[in-house]
Amino acid sequence: MNDSEALSPQTISPTVGRRWLAQEIKRLREAAGLKQSDVAKRLRCNPAKIAHIESMRNAVSGPDLEVMLPFLGVPSERVDWYLQLADIAKEKGWWDGNRAIPEWFSLYIGLEWGASEIRAWDLGFIPGLLQTRTYAESLINDPDFTMSAKPRQQVDARLQRQGALHRDTDALSLHAIVDESVLWRFQGDGTVLNEQVKHLIEMCDHPQVVFQVMPFNAGPGRGHLGSFKWLGFPRANDPGVVYVENQRGCLYLEEPDEITQFNADFDHLSEHALTTHDSKRLLIELLKGG
Numbered sequence: 001m002n003d004s005e006a007l008s009p010q011t012i013s014p015t016v017g018r019r020w021l022a023q024e025i026k027r028l029r030e031a032a033g034l035k036q037s038d039v040a041k042r043l044r045c046n047p048a049k050i051a052h053i054e055s056m057r058n059a060v061s062g063p064d065l066e067v068m069l070p071f072l073g074v075p076s077e078r079v080d081w082y083l084q085l086a087d088i089a090k091e092k093g094w095w096d097g098n099r100a101i102p103e104w105f106s107l108y109i110g111l112e113w114g115a116s117e118i119r120a121w122d123l124g125f126i127p128g129l130l131q132t133r134t135y136a137e138s139l140i141n142d143p144d145f146t147m148s149a150k151p152r153q154q155v156d157a158r159l160q161r162q163g164a165l166h167r168d169t170d171a172l173s174l175h176a177i178v179d180e181s182v183l184w185r186f187q188g189d190g191t192v193l194n195e196q197v198k199h200l201i202e203m204c205d206h207p208q209v210v211f212q213v214m215p216f217n218a219g220p221g222r223g224h225l226g227s228f229k230w231l232g233f234p235r236a237n238d239p240g241v242v243y244v245e246n247q248r249g250c251l252y253l254e255e256p257d258e259i260t261q262f263n264a265d266f267d268h269l270s271e272h273a274l275t276t277h278d279s280k281r282l283l284i285e286l287l288k289g290g
Contacts, residue, residue, distance in 0.1 A: 112172075129161060
């Protein structure tokens with residue numbers, strides 16, 4: 001039995017379910033030595049439809065899946081597992097259709113909500129999963145960052161994402177590294193940053209959080225090429241996804257060599273950043289100085 005098949009679909013988010021189903025269809029097709037055009041011929045559809053299913057652009061319907069799975073060599077006793085996964089994938093997460101969340105960012109939140117682990121390197125701001133309400137408000141109220149929805153709705157959505165860290169079961173684990181400049185970058189009035197630093201001190205003791213600071217004296221490194229996040233998922237042999245955001249949107253990187261490079265960069269950053277103990281001590285000193 002494939003490791004992914006042994007996993008219960010109930011443990012994942014709809015977005016992760018769609019991703020896994022797309023991956024499984026591609027894996028099964030390639031294992032059977034079939035082309036997308038072969039599957040399309042069996043379903044009597046355009047090959048572009050199969051390409052869109054495998055890229056997550058389109059969801060696969062239950063009837064198509066029932067025809068496709070036996071053709072791809074899935075034994076009859078495993079078909080229900082895939083159909084159950086497809087049902088989960090069709091559900092709506094709290095982020096889907098949320099007017100406070102840009103359409104281009106909805107995919108990321110769905111992946112984040114279903115991730116088991118995130119490694120985040122940030123050059124500009126405190127990661128959203130660790131932000132206080134007032135810190136988030138100061139960012140969202142900035143004219144350069146304001147989106148179409150009301151600021152309060154945007155802040156509420158950002159704080160709702162943090163629930164992944166506090167679930168009773170299958171809580172998300174976060175390893176965050178921030179550049180020291182982030183701790184000095186002024187947000188709102190003087191109390192906003194102090195409140196944020198207090199919160200970071202508390203989160204340093206959270207069982208699901210590892211927090212490190214990259215000090216000024218660490219010197220240049222590949223981290224200066226930009227912020228990024230790696231999201232890992234509770235499935236054997238899933239390499240995860242690297243998420244990179246810029247002024248015009250975002251990129252999702254899933255090629256093995258890309259994943260390897262970003263994880264190597266993160267390991268290097270972690271080695272050169274302050275330890276978790278020293279990072280917490282820096283936060284305490286910064287709070288006293290403020």
